[in-house]
Amino acid sequence: MKKAFFLAAVLLAIPVWTVAQGLSFSASVDKDRLEIGDQLTLTLVITGNVQKIPEPKIRNVGDFALYASGRSQNITFVNGVVTSTTQFNFVLVPKKVGTFKIGPAELEIDGKLLQTMPQTVTILPSGSIPKQRAPVPTEAQVREGLKDIFVTASVDKSKVYVSEQVTYTVKFYQAVRLFDNPEYYPPTVTGFWKEDLPPQTSRYETVGGRRYLVSEVKMALFPTAAGKQTIGEATVKCKVEDLDALFDRDPFNVDLNQFFNRGMRERVLRSNPINVEALPLPEGNQPDDFTGAVGQFQMKAEWNKTATQVNEPVTAKITIWGTGNVKSIAEPKVSTPQNFRVFLAGSSERLTREGTRIGGGKTFELSFVPREPGSFSLPPITFSYFDPAKRRYVSLKGQPLHLTVTGTRELAGGYSGITQKELDVKQTDLRYLKKELGDEHGSFVGSPGFWALQTLPVLLLGATMLMRRVRDREESDVSYFRSKRASKMVKKGLKEIRAASQLPPAEYFGRLHKMLLEYLGDRFNVASWGMTRGEIEVLLNSNRVAEEHKVSLLELLDLADRARFSGWQPSLAEREEALAKAERVIRTLEGSR
Structure with missing residues (x-):
């Protein structure tokens, strides 16, 4: 009764909302030291009274693969002022060891440019940082502690052959209401080729006598090398309700910000890493x-x-x-x-x-x-x-x-289609138009027209020989044929992609990814399908592609993967910028033949 009276009193005391003056824009990372192959989370927070907030732009991320992982918004009421807080989350995966700066991030609202401070991050070699991981709670522990939320990870097989599928499953158990959708960060899977297995499924399960809503995410993994391979820890971030923490306080000394957030608590859950033994294929x-x-x-x-x-x-x-x-x-x-x-x-x-x-x-x-x-x-x-x-x-x-x-077998000289019979000239085929050539009205023999007609067959034969030689080379020299075809096919591909700018991002960048791989395959005469990022880098290095052009190509492929697999929604301008970058790189490579 006391709680109900207090709640009614607070609601009656709420004045009319007012507009907050000024905006703030900040950036933070969840860790400033990590190993190569690990990942970090970059969080951008915009605070102020604003409704429509565009996607921030992050500068200087060339040494990281960047993936958008969602946004959330929270409205608070403090001292009669309404404040909106919007949070953008990004996952960054480092590409090399060293110390790097991320950012600044920029945001333009109503003509005003906001900018964060850059974040400095140190990337260390694998194995440099000791790992301390808490174990996943067992069913007995859950029953004893009645956990509100927890996460588990499992695989269907712990011992497979190289390139055999392993199905990885993450389950998020939820027994309380959440403030918004949980944020899922997949594990690092170095040493595996991966494919997502949508859709995410939900169902109810009873654990330790308590009923949970279980969200399940699956991923197909294929080990690429023999030996022990490790699947990293999956992470789930969520905000849970904690009303008891609010009403256990003194009713006459309550922070209104805590009241309207209803005792919200942010939780970060991590699964255990899992080892998979990849057996080599038998050689016998x-x-x-x-x-x-x-x-x-x-x-x-x-x-x-x-x-x-x-x-x-x-x-x-x-x-x-x-x-x-x-x-x-x-x-x-x-x-x-x-x-x-x-x-x-x-x-x-x-x-x-x-x-x-x-x-x-x-x-x-x-x-x-x-x-x-x-x-x-x-x-x-x-x-x-x-x-x-x-x-x-x-x-x-x-x-x-x-x-x-x-047909006719090719002659020793390399010509086909001309038989020996056609080359024989019989004496009976010669016919004279006149026994004596007069010049009463001028003779055609010896005139420029006469010599032009005599020269024409020789020119035609020479052109035929040249065309035959070019065709023979195209048919016998696969490298030459594919290299010659590369320029034509990539121009056609760029034109088709430009005309398909309204396609969904995954399909649009999927076409760009496919076109770039096919161009590299034709340009350097290799089978490009299924090539990993490392194999592409080796291919570019072996063909002495300039460093800046190699980096641009790899960045385009990373950008395409981000659009295909992370749910990133690029704007039309970002699509056009990616396509223009692809055109510049290809034009440079074509000019270096």
């Missing part, structure tokens, strides 16, 4: 055509025709699909048949999520170009993968092709 009985694929797959190889002409390609469309590490599927190994040229004409990738399993497929198009006529038997396309469930290698085989090739 490894097929010669094995390229690293792990999972359960099927293959279909189709030929587009059974008859062709000399120098006209026959295309094999190879589709490989199933469940497992699709990124590990590489171009099938094909031995080049005698009297044929073979090159990769194109490839595509499709990723699917069926429940908690990652799957999908890849399609490759291989072109076989015959050099001479005849009947040929092309060997079947083969593909081998490692099945972790069966613990053995599995080989798949398509059908051979019986091919009929017509």
Whole structure:
């Protein structure tokens, strides 16, 4: 009764809200020393009476990968003045060891530019900072202490093969009401390729006789190297209600700010890190055509025709699909048949999520170009993968092709399509128009027109030879063909991306990411699908790409990953800036050929 009387008295005493004068903008980090591979949280806080707050811009984050992790807003009432506090959270992952400055962050409101102080952070080598982690509460501990909230993490398998899927699950248990949605920070997964497994699910569970709302997040992980790999700690930040702390105080000595925040407490929960043992793939009985694929797959190889002409390609469309590490599927190994040229004409990738399993497929198009006529038997396309469930290698085989090739074999000089019969000149083919050439009205023989007609066939033959040589080089020199194609394809890709500016961020930056990888693959004649960031950096270094251009390319790929996986919502101006940056880098690389 006393509490109810006090609450009514406070509510009647509330005066009309007034406008707060002035704004403040501050920045802070949750840690100023961390190891490479760890992450930190940058928090930006804007305080004042303002309703619409744009997204802040953070300068000087080139040495970190930046991911937006949500915003929250709180309104307080102190001494008759309403104050709005808006908080932006960002996760930063360092790229190298050293001491760096983050920021300043900038925010423009009503023409006024606000700016924070830069934050200084020291990045240390891995293993430099001793770890002290609290254990996750057991069910007995929960029953004894009746925890209001807690978080757990688990994996479906603790021992797997390299490139075999591990399903990682984080559960957030909640028995009290929260002020807003909890903020989830995924663990660091160095040594794994990862894919999120949406959507997040919620259900009720009873633990220790207490009913909890459980939110569950899953992630698919694939170890990239043998040995012990560690999944870092997952973090959940939330604000919980604490009414008892408010009403246990003296009713005549209550802070109104605490009253309207209803005894709010901020909690930070962390899961335990988890070790996973990655077993190396067995080397015994490894097929010669094995390229690293792990999972359960099927293959279909189709030929587009059974008859062709000399120098006209026959295309094999190879589709490989199933469940497992699709990124590990590489171009099938094909031995080049005698009297044929073979090159990769194109490839595509499709990723699917069926429940908690990652799957999908890849399609490759291989072109076989015959050099001479005849009947040929092309060997079947083969593909081998490692099945972790069966613990053995599995080989798949398509059908051979019986091919009929017509046309003219290339002459020793390198020309095709000109038969010896066409080169023979018979004496009976010569016909004289006049027995004697008169010059009564001027003779055509010896005139400029006459010599022009005599020279024209030679010029046409020379042009044909040049075109034939260029075509031969394109068909026989895959590196030259792909490098020449790179410029044309990237211009087309940039044009298509510019026209698709209204697409969702994940799809828009997904196209930009794909275009950049395909350009690097064609430009440097490598299979770019599935390349890691480290492999891309090695590729750029080996081809002596200037440091500033290499950094720009890696930043673009990081930006694309951020839009694809972190839920970041870039503005139209930020999209155009990213596309313009890609154009500048590509233009520079093209100019350095």
